[in-house]
Amino acid sequence: MNILVLGGTGQLGQCLGKVASQRNITSITFADEIVGNILDIDVLEKLFIAEKPAFVINCAAYTAVDKAEDEVELSRKINRDGAENIAKLCVKYKATLLHISTDFIFEGNVPTLLNEESPAEPISVYGLTKLEGEKAITDVLDQYYIVRTAWLYSEFANNFMKTMIKLGTDRDSLGIIADQVGTPTYGVDLAGALLDIIASDKKAYGIYHYSNEGAVSWYDFAKAIFEIGNITVAVKPLKTSEYPTKATRPAFSVMDKTKIKTTFGIDVPYWRDSLKVAISAL
Template sequence: MSKILVIGAGGQLGQCLKTVAERRGISDIVFPAEQEANILNPDLLNSLLEKEKPAFVINCAAYTAVDKAEDEVELAKAVNETGAENLAHACKANSSTLIHVSTDFVFEGNEVKLLKEDDIAKPINVYGVTKLDGEKAVEAILPEHVIIRTSWLYSEYANNFVKTMLKLGAERDELNIIADQVGTPTYAIDLANAIFDIIASDNKAYGVYHYSNEGVTSWFDFAKAIFGISETNVRTNPIPGSKYPTKATRPAFSVMDKSKIKETFKLEIPYWRDSLVECIDKINKG
């Protein structure tokens, strides 16, 4: 496999890429520390890419604190838009293909329909706006790009919904969970495998793709599955999002159509619940 450089190696997806690379015996891959790969420092990025000469750069670096982004607009914009722009320029200067990770939050999510890549993106929060602007920057600068929009990412690493539910379920007798926001959880290990499959395919079908696990669920049903699989005894109550107001508005329905990525790169995508079983097993084994 061609040489790969991972930006944002310390985050959840970066750690999953490291785990999967080890499992798959991918050795020509570099995971620089954040201070060596600061996407807000164009000169640093350029010298890193000049030194490493990667055929592929995977960008997992992002500002993902959805509610905090409503207050930290400039920071979210700097990381998600300017950072993506800087990286695209560095990739262009060094003839690298960029695999850039984006989000279902670029959509308004007000209709019950599978979201396709060419559907109109109309984000309803600052995080979504900055991620969409990052996509546009990459598209404008670098033709050799694969943008992958994903959703509800979780794993045995970092902070995420699954780990939060397991913690709260162990501490409390009762939890209220939002039942009217619908999407698809994505096991970040599955996404990491998909990214390596895309690189290995040698298919230069550049553009935007959707990737999540298969299936559809609400946050409430996702939580119920987490508690059922982990045998956590906690009472869960479904509530409307209006009963749990957050700073940022979330899409009500953001289930993505994965036909394009499956057909183009011949991917097999696991069902969300099967992947959740695997992840909880990993967490239990520590």
């Protein structure tokens, strides 16, 4: 059963490569944005014909949250139209799609766990276009798993953990947002969960939430990175109003993982335990 990973050279794609190697999964192909151009359905179809995937994991996305406010059409092309192209080819070639979405589809103005049925009310262009991508998939495809995740980091590519390690090493003090709360997700854990869904051979299609367990602010996440990484730097908590950004972020976006745990028997690690593993790997 061949697996095709689109956006295969990005952060999550590299995490999938690591886990696939650990599990001796060889029937997996990682396509970059040229070979697996999700905006060019003809190019994409050639890839489907060549690889004959039973499963497609879509890691390709426009994820520059602030830039998306100025690049609305590009964000929409990648996050909505690209997702729709993939879904149409999955229908045509009878492949099951695993699509990565985000906690940014939620407004996040109430401190309660968000489940798969919670109202989706995005407050940024990024969140809106990701939600449009979800709808594009569900409108044309039946065999899909949409997996919403949050605060992704790993030893690969650029992410908050690696940025904090660099800044913490270079500077004496940092100010970090303390009034936005969510859950960091170690990309290797998410990759393992995606491959677990495929290995389960269950056809429990639908929308699922996956992040690590627990809840933390960006400030506390940064403090933990410095503590575990043995980095000495003064950290000041900031209010969102003190650090304005083009895109508005959810104030509280902690997701309920009950559905994915009970459906697939997936064990979700605590965020701090996974952070230790990631820093060790880095």
